Amino acid sequence: xxxxxxxxxxxxxxxxxxxxxxxxxxxxxxxxxxxxxxxxxxxxxxxxxxxxxxxxxxxxxxxxxxxxxxxxxxxxxxxxxxxxxxxxxxxxxxxxxxxxxxxxxxxxxxxxxxxxxxxxxxxxxxxxxxxxxxxxxxxxxxxxxxxxxxxxxxxxxxxxxxxxxxxxxxxxxxxxxxxxxxxxxxxxxxxxxxxxxxxxxxxxxxxxxxxxxxxxxxxxxxxxxxxxxxxxxxxxxxxxxxxxxxxxx
Amino acid sequence: xxxxxxxxxxxxxxxxxxxxxxxxxxxxxxxxxxxxxxxxxxxxxx
Numbered sequence: 001x002x003x004x005x006x007x008x009x010x011x012x013x014x015x016x017x018x019x020x021x022x023x024x025x026x027x028x029x030x031x032x033x034x035x036x037x038x039x040x041x042x043x044x045x046x047x048x049x050x051x052x053x054x055x056x057x058x059x060x061x062x063x064x065x066x067x068x069x070x071x072x073x074x075x076x077x078x079x080x081x082x083x084x085x086x087x088x089x090x091x092x093x094x095x096x097x098x099x100x101x102x103x104x105x106x107x108x109x110x111x112x113x114x115x116x117x118x119x120x121x122x123x124x125x126x127x128x129x130x131x132x133x134x135x136x137x138x139x140x141x142x143x144x145x146x147x148x149x150x151x152x153x154x155x156x157x158x159x160x161x162x163x164x165x166x167x168x169x170x171x172x173x174x175x176x177x178x179x180x181x182x183x184x185x186x187x188x189x190x191x192x193x194x195x196x197x198x199x200x201x202x203x204x205x206x207x208x209x210x211x212x213x214x215x216x217x218x219x220x221x222x223x224x225x226x227x228x229x230x231x232x233x234x235x236x237x238x239x240x241x242x243x244x245x246x247x248x249x
Numbered sequence: 250x251x252x253x254x255x256x257x258x259x260x261x262x263x264x265x266x267x268x269x270x271x272x273x274x275x276x277x278x279x280x281x282x283x284x285x286x287x288x289x290x291x292x293x294x295x
Contacts (some may be wrong), residue, residue, distance in 0.1 A: 010282070013282055014278050014279055014282050017277075017281055017282055018271075018274055018275045018278035018279035020278075021274040021277050021278050021281075022271060022275075024272055025270055025273070026267065041273070041277070041280075044277075044280060048280075075257035127267065128291075204275075233288060
């Protein structure tokens with residue numbers, strides 16, 4: 001039946017649908033919205049199974065409750081859906097909204113702050129948002145929405161500052177939130193010597209595609225967590241090079 | 250998103266990155282298309 005409809009127009013329509021669905025799914029990954037996708041998949045699968053088995057009552061219930069379910073998920077996941085729709089028009093946050101020079105300026109600010117925090121042995125946990133939404137973690141902290149500067153970063157992580165505990169989230173040229181709670185890593189193979197800050201950094205990088213910079217308050221060492229992998233003892237130059245490489249992708 | 254990465258085309262990564270998400274999205278896309286197409290055809294027949 002499907003092959004009968006297969007023509008260039010159909011293929012184009014399906015490709016567009018595929019891209020839209022994929023972008024929404026990627027944006028929702030790591031947020032509460034992921035459950036939304038699972039729920040929709042379960043409902044669709046159940047609907048087809050009931051149809052195939054000719055279970056008319058269950059099919060009727062599912063069809064009628066589906067519209068109701070859609071309204072509920074739109075209300076519950078409104079922030080995630082809004083973000084997903086905004087993301088549809090963006091290819092890459094750093095290339096779409098910021099120029100190359102701006103990116104370099106931001107990375108210099110981050111590297112400068114990290115360098116000073118490292119020398120002073122002040123602990124820091126900085127997440128740089130990429131594609132995936134971090135709304136769940138932003139909501140757990142204190143909203144800042146300020147321009148990103150090295151001085152502000154240092155100020156936030158000062159041990160006497162009220163927001164120094166927890167993680168800080170950077171989105172583009174803005175510090176979005178501080179004092180955020182990041183998930184702890186579930187990796188049992190991590191070194192036992194790693195503290196909670198490192199475990200949280202790795203945990204966030206396991207759950208999302210964010211780049212997480214960790215400055216140890218014990219020895220001032222700078223580490224970077226990407227996709228659950230921790231690269232430790234980085235110099236400022238190493239950090240800048242890796243961040244540039246990652247954000248240019 | 251790596252799906253659209255045109256700057257440096259790495260075909261292997263383009264396919265393997267988030268592979269299962271891409272497959273699930275494609276299946277969902279086809280299901281949505283089939284459903285809507287079916288509904289439209291029904292409407293035309295009436």
